[in-house]
Amino acid sequence: MNSQVRTYFDEMYSSPTGVRDLYANYANWLRDVPAEQLESKRQEAELLFRRVGITFNVYGENAGTERLIPFDVIPRLLAAKEWDVLSKGAIQRVRALNMFLHDIYHDREIIKAGIVSENILTHSQYRPEMFDVDVPSGIYAHIAGIDIVRTDESQFYVLEDNLRTPSGVSYMLEDRKMMMRLFPELFRRYSIAPVEHYPQVLKNNLRAVAQSGVKDPTVVLLTPGAYNSAYFEHAFLAQQMGVELVEGQDLFVRGNAVYMRTTEGPKKVDVIYRRLDDEYIDPLAFNPDSMLGVPGLFSVYRNGGVTLANAVGTGVADDKSTYIRVPEMIKFYLGEAPILSNVPTYELSKKDDLAYVLDRLPELVVKEVQGSGGYGMLVGPTASKQEIIDFRDRILADPSNYIAQPTLALSTCPTLVEQGIAPRHVDLRPFVLSGETVTLVPGALCRVAMREGSLVVNSSQGGGTKDTWVLQETSPQEVVGIEATLKGEVAVC
Numbered sequence: 001m002n003s004q005v006r007t008y009f010d011e012m013y014s015s016p017t018g019v020r021d022l023y024a025n026y027a028n029w030l031r032d033v034p035a036e037q038l039e040s041k042r043q044e045a046e047l048l049f050r051r052v053g054i055t056f057n058v059y060g061e062n063a064g065t066e067r068l069i070p071f072d073v074i075p076r077l078l079a080a081k082e083w084d085v086l087s088k089g090a091i092q093r094v095r096a097l098n099m100f101l102h103d104i105y106h107d108r109e110i111i112k113a114g115i116v117s118e119n120i121l122t123h124s125q126y127r128p129e130m131f132d133v134d135v136p137s138g139i140y141a142h143i144a145g146i147d148i149v150r151t152d153e154s155q156f157y158v159l160e161d162n163l164r165t166p167s168g169v170s171y172m173l174e175d176r177k178m179m180m181r182l183f184p185e186l187f188r189r190y191s192i193a194p195v196e197h198y199p200q201v202l203k204n205n206l207r208a209v210a211q212s213g214v215k216d217p218t219v220v221l222l223t224p225g226a227y228n229s230a231y232f233e234h235a236f237l238a239q240q241m242g243v244e245l246v247e248g249q250d251l252f253v254r255g256n257a258v259y260m261r262t263t264e265g266p267k268k269v270d271v272i273y274r275r276l277d278d279e280y281i282d283p284l285a286f287n288p289d290s291m292l293g294v295p296g297l298f299s300v301y302r303n304g305g306v307t308l309a310n311a312v313g314t315g316v317a318d319d320k321s322t323y324i325r326v327p328e329m330i331k332f333y334l335g336e337a338p339i340l341s342n343v344p345t346y347e348l349s350k351k352d353d354l355a356y357v358l359d360r361l362p363e364l365v366v367k368e369v370q371g372s373g374g375y376g377m378l379v380g381p382t383a384s385k386q387e388i389i390d391f392r393d394r395i396l397a398d399p400s401n402y403i404a405q406p407t408l409a410l411s412t413c414p415t416l417v418e419q420g421i422a423p424r425h426v427d428l429r430p431f432v433l434s435g436e437t438v439t440l441v442p443g444a445l446c447r448v449a450m451r452e453g454s455l456v457v458n459s460s461q462g463g464g465t466k467d468t469w470v471l472q473e474t475s476p477q478e479v480v481g482i483e484a485t486l487k488g489e490v491a492v493c
Contacts, residue, residue, distance in 0.1 A: 007409055008151075008409040008410065008411060008412055008423075008425070009150065009151060009152045009153065009409070009411040009412070010411070010412050010413075010423055011023070011076065011077070011150070011411050011412065011413050011426075012026075012027065012077075012413060012414050013414075022077050022079050022471070023077055025189050025190060026075075026077065026186070026189070026190070029185075029186065029189060030074070030414075030421075035420060035421075038073060038074075038416055038421075039416070041073050041182045041183070042071070042072075042073050042416055044182065045071050045073060045178050045182060046068060046071065048178070048181075049068055049071060049174070049178070050068055053232055054068065054069070054170075054171075054174060054232055069171065069459045069463075069464060069465055070450050070462075070463075070464030070465070071175060071178065071464060071465055071466075072415050072416055072424075072448055072450075072464050072465070072466045073179070073182065073183075073416055074413065074414050074415055074416055074421065074466065075179060075186075075466055075467040075468065075469050076413045076426060076428075076446045076466045076467070076468050076469065077190075077469045077471060078468065078469065078470050078471065079471055080470065080471055080472055083193075083442055083470045085156070085339065085340075086148060086156060086340070086428070086430060087430065087440055087442070088339050089156075089158075089338070089339035089340030090144075090146045090148070090340070090430050090432050090440060091432060091438050091439070091440065092330060092334065092336065092338070092339050092340075093146060093158065093161065093326060093330065093338075093340065093432075094141060094144045094146070094432040094434060094438060095333075095334065095438055096326065096329045096330040096332075096333050096334055097140075097141060097144070097161060097163065097317050097326065097329065098138065098139055098140050098141055098434060099138075099329070099333040099334075100116075100317060100322075100329050100333065101140035101141065101311070101313065101314060101316075101317050102135075102138050102140065103333075104116070104120060104121075104126070104316070105130045105131055105132070105133065105313060106131075106132060110329065110332060110333075113332065115325060115328050115329070115332055116322075116325055120316060120322070123316050123319065124370065125164075125278075125313070125315030125316040125319060125370070126313065126316045127278060127312050127313035127316075129285065129298070129302070129312070130302075130311070130312055130313040133302050134304075135209075135307070135311050136209040136210070136211065136212075136307050137208070137209055137435075139209055139311070139434045139435065140163075140310060140311040140313070140314050140317075141163040141310050141311070141314050141317065141434060142205060142206065142209065142273075142309035142310055142311075142433065142434050142435060143166055143202070143273075143309065143310060143431060143432075143433060143434075144161065144162065144163050144166060144431070144432045144434070145161075145162035145166030145167075145168065145169075145429045145430070145431055145432075145445075146158060146161055146162070146429065146430055146432060147159040147160045147161075147162065147427055147428070147429050148340070148427065148428045148429070148430070149343075149408060149410050149411070149427045149428070150410070150411040150426075150428075151408055151409055151410065151411065152411075155341075156340060156341075157340070157341055157342065157343045157408065158323075158326075158340050158341070158342055158343070159343060159427065160318065160320060160323055161317065161318045161322075161323055161326065162318050162429070163310060163314040163315070163317045163318040164277060164278075164310065164314055164315045164318060165274070165275050165276070165277065165310065166429075166431065167230045167233055167275075168233070168429055168431075168445040168447075168459075168465075169198060169233070169237070169431050169445065170232065170233035170236040170237060171233075171445055171465045172195060172198070172431070172443055172444060172445045172465075172468070173195060173196065173198060173199075173236075173240070174236075175465055175466065175467040175468075176195055176196070176443065176467050177196075178467070179467045190469060190471055191471060191472050192469045192470070192471060192472070193441075193442035193443065193469075193470040193471070193472045194441075194442075195441045195442065195443035197441060198431070198441045198443075199237060199240035199241045200241070201433055201439065201441060202237070202241060202273075202433055203219060203241040203242070203243065204435065204436065205433045205434065205435020205436060205437075206219045206271045206273055206307075206309055206435065207219060207271065207435075208435040208436040209271060209307050209309065209435055210270040210271050210307055211270060211304060211305070211306075211307065214270050217270035217271055218260075218267060218268060218269050218270050218271070219241070219243045219269075219270065219271045219272075219273065220238075220243055220244045220245075220246045220251075220260060220269050220271075220272055220273070221234055221237060221238040221241070221243055221244070221245050221246070221272075221273045221274075221275065222246055222247070222248070222251070222272050222273065222274040222275060222276065222281075223235075223245060223246070223247060223275050223276070224247070224275065224276045224280065224292045225247050225292070228275070228276075230275065233275075234275050237273075243273075244260060246260060247292070248291070248292050248293045248294050251269065251272075251294045251297070252266075252294065252295075253294060253295065253296035253297060253299070253300055254266070255305075256300055256303050256304075256305040257269075257300060257305050257306070258272070258294065258297060258300055258305065258306045269306060270306060270307065271306070271307045271309060272297075272306060272307070272308050272309070273309050274308055274309065274310075276292055276293070277315070278312050278313065278315065280292045280293050281293040281294065281297055281298065281308070281312070282294060282295060282296065282297040282298040282299075283295055284296055284298070284299070285297075285298035285299070286298070298312065319369050319370055320345075320367055320368075320369040320370070320403050321347070321349075321369040321400075321403065323342065323345070323403075324342065324345050324347060324403065326338075326342065327341070327342055343405045343406070343408060344405065344406060345403050345404070345405050346364075346403060346404040346405070347403060348366075348395060348399040348400065348401075348402045348403060348404060349399055349400035353404075354395075354399050357395075357404040358392060358395070358396075360380075361378070361380050361388050361391065361392060362380045362381065362383070362388060363380050363381065363406070363407060364378075364380045364404045364405065364406060364407060365377065365378065365379050365380065365404065365405050365406070365407055365455075366378040366380070366391060366395065366402055366403070366404045367402065367403055367404070367405070368401055368402060369400075369401055369402065369403055370401075378391040379407070379455060379456065380407065381407050382453065382454070382455075407455070408455075410425040410426065410427065410455055411425070411426060412424055412425050412426065413426050413446075413448065413466065415448055415450070415464075415466075417450065417452075422452070424448050424449055424450060424452070424454075425448070425449045425454065425455050425457065426446055426447065426448045426449070426457065426466065427446070427447050427457050428444045428445070428446055428447075428468065429444055429445040429446075429447065430443075430444040430445075431444070431445075442470040442472070443468050443469075443470055444468045445465060445468070446465060446466040446467070446468045447459065447463045447464070447465055447466075448463060448464045448465065448466050449462075449463055450462060450463060450464045
């Protein structure tokens with residue numbers, strides 16, 4: 001693993017024979033662990049995850065409807081000072097995005113200032129029905145996932161913002177529980193910041209955005225149902241928060257309120273953490289063919305009778321064409337310099353950018369502005385000549401539907417693969433929660449591209465996950481206390 005010449009930043013190894021200080025303790029442990037033991041632990045994790053049903057439905061696959069997301073038993077480590085920068089940068093970004101969403105649905109000052117084009121008002125994810133609607137505390141994105149990549153020791157970039165229905169936090173939590181079960185001795189070597197309190201922080205923030213005057217808000221999690229790709233996460237989060245998991249048929253509207261059907265009769269609902277997209281939440285307001293939503297829900301929402309998290313219309317803020325403007329939003333709304341930088345991005349709606357990109361397709365990554373999950377994109381350096389030709393035609397048919405970025409040399413972490421331990425590219429998705437405060441727990445979903453050379457980490461494209469350890473200054477004894485508490489709560493026992 002350490003003999004090859006690298007053109008990327010290896011987070012564990014500083015040279016073919018040198019280990020970075022952050023990983024020194026872990027590397028000493030890893031050196032003494034037989035390869036067969038690591039593989040045995042990996043198989044144990046797979047068995048336990050499968051037993052609990054931690055699966056992901058990949059639409060369009062013929063070989064079965066569900067599969068496990070690969071779990072890597074080698075963690076990713078972040079120093080406290082690195083996490084401090086990432087967390088402050090992510091919080092700053094979400095604060096600005098919430099202000100942007102309020103603005104475009106109210107006074108539209110950012111459009112008047114010429115920073116954002118009026119074209120955003122015709123964007124497919126812009127909801128004119130939300131114009132002049134006041135949402136509790138001005139919060140639109142109660143849960144946001146910010147995708148971050150690293151290119152060298154000190155340089156982190158934001159790759160994209162996820163504000164509609166960001167997923168993956170259940171894997172952050174379950175990966176930690178699994179690591180504590182498989183390798184308890186490691187939690188005595190490091191002082192690792194805990195993440196298990198995420199569900200309670202989420203619940204507290206959701207309760208905080210209930211309608212004024214509600215003293216004991218009822219929160220529910222609205223799921224599209226068991227056939228949704230992230231259904232495991234929906235059920236997991238509802239259970240961890242201690243709230244009801246409901247489908248559209250479990251709710252109904254009466255007057256200016258939403259009620260949940262229970263065995264004891266109707267119960268008023270105050271906050272709905274919804275995990276389905278705008279167009280499906282109410283057939284009377286959006287898609288009339290939707291069987292997943294609640295007829296009349298949007299009317300109650302507009303009139304302040306219920307809170308939806310995330311708010312209707314947030315999708316316009318996680319579009320990749322909006323992403324380009326976020327650094328300017330931070331300066332415009334907060335009067336601050338961005339803490340985290342965007343990846344340099346070309347707008348193909350601009351003539352010069354289009355010409356530049358078409359000349360360099362084999363070198364660049366091209367993405368649909370509304371694409372997600374690794375779909376609708378071209379990774380130039382790994383694409384075939386025919387794929388590049390075909391994608392060029394797609395771009396020329398609708399240039400404004402695409403942006404392009406340089407192919408970043410994403411950092412790598414050691415990963416257990418069939419051939420042994422090898423470097424694989426990673427990204428990071430911390431989850432920012434907005435409610436009483438804007439905060440995030442010290443951990444994140446780390447996604448890893450399991451295929452050699454691949455830069456696509458999405459689970460729908462074969463990516464896996466790792467536990468993310470944010471190292472803190474507390475003593476190992478304090479972490480052992482947390483470990484002992486959690487071992488009794490591990491979902492896969």
